Amino acid sequence: MKIGIIGAGLSGIIAARELVRQGHVVELIEKSRSVGGRLATRRIGDGRADHGAVYFTVRGEELEREVQSWMNANWVRVWYADPYPRYVTIDGMNALAKRLAEDLTVQLNERVENVQVEEDGTVTVKTDVTTRSYDRLVMTAPLPQSFDLLGDLAVDVEPALRRLIYSPTFVGLFECAGDVQIGADGILDQELVPGVLKIVDNRQKGISETSLISVYMEEAWSEDWYERPEEETLAEVERLFREEVGVLDIPSRQLKRWRYAQAKDVWHEPFYQVSHHPIYLAGDVFLEADDPSGRTRFESAYLSGLRVAETIEKNMDR
Structure with missing residues (x-):
């Protein structure tokens, strides 16, 4: 067939x-x-940044068996566990899709x-x-x-x-100079400034040689900003990012727009x-x-x- x-x-x-x-x-x-698809990774300079799925979790036995085989092949690893393991791909989430x-x-x-x-x-x-x-x-x-x-x-x-109905999501990608520390494990996802859903340091996550930060915006914020000019939107994402983490040297910045990021x-x-x-x-x-x-x-x-x-x-x- x-x-x-x-x-x-x-x-x-x-x-x-x-x-x-x-x-x-x-x-x-x-x-x-x-x-x-949303197993998406972008190369920026000498680094990599995931800008779709941040990590994945496992609840059922079928995927658990599959993930064990991926771990044995050195395709994925545990990033952190709170309270259950968050798995990431060794070279970024897109690498897993390409291997499969x-x-x-x-x-x-x-x-x-x-x-x-x-x-x-x-x-x-x-x-x-x-x-x-x-x-x-x-x-x-x-x-x-x-x-x-x-x-x-x-x-x-x-x-x-x-x-x-689906909701959109914006993701800002920021290349940062110097020693950047985003939380204990490289992720902030609690009590952030309004509009920001999570902030991820791809270097601390283990997929990038350089400090590339992925800033994921909330659903409601992304809907409000979806039709605005890209430069204006990226500038606002950066402003909120700096408000949360402080002053940073940011040599380059990009914006990723997901039209169908999450079903409501x-x-x-x-x-x-x-x-x-x-x-x-x-x-x-x-x-x-x-x-x-x-x-x-x-x-x-x-x-x-x-x-x-x-x-x-x-x-x-x-």
Whole structure:
């Protein structure tokens, strides 16, 4: 069976690995120049800065077994534990995505324009490069983007799922000179100045040779500032950062804008099939019914990709 996956973030990569293991021909389509989605790391000078997922935690046995294998391979390590371990990737979060996708077929820099189901049941995916056909399709992009690609097929999706809303997030990246200390472990995430969600020193975190600070802004602040000019927004992020940590020498600064950073609600199933069509929606917003956290995160993305792959394999003859 030939299976297409739109989006090479964690859910897409995990689904692809499992489907390939089951013997299927799998192809990931990713609009960006790299896999990973919000497992995002940026090189700045001699350093690295994560600017998507900061770390990940583990609640369930399936991911725990997988993480143990990653630790044995020296891919991930424990950053700190309060009260349970926060895991990070040795070379930045994007490095884990690249390692997991290493043997997969990935079409990078290719933007999907629309999705259609043909009379014979195959799924046609038109991109800005070519047209591709699949027996099954998994869509792991943020839901508003997936619904746009589905076009008229989106009417077959339950209204409650179509109404799900995402919030944006800004992340400021600041290269700092001198000896910078951000908390005991390299993270501040409690009682910060209004607007700032967390501050992370990627050097103390262990992924950067230089002091690169990632400043994550709160949901409400990011919504208020989303339509403002980038230079003005970055200047305000820097002002709040300096207000929290004091005077710093900052040779360079950048701003990252995540339009669909966090869903304001979740769907309590690990994936969703679009009516009777061979199209599945997956991603971190899809949680298992007994999920102990109740919010989107690394583990929900991992389990969503795993569950949709298992279901496709189980139902492949239907």
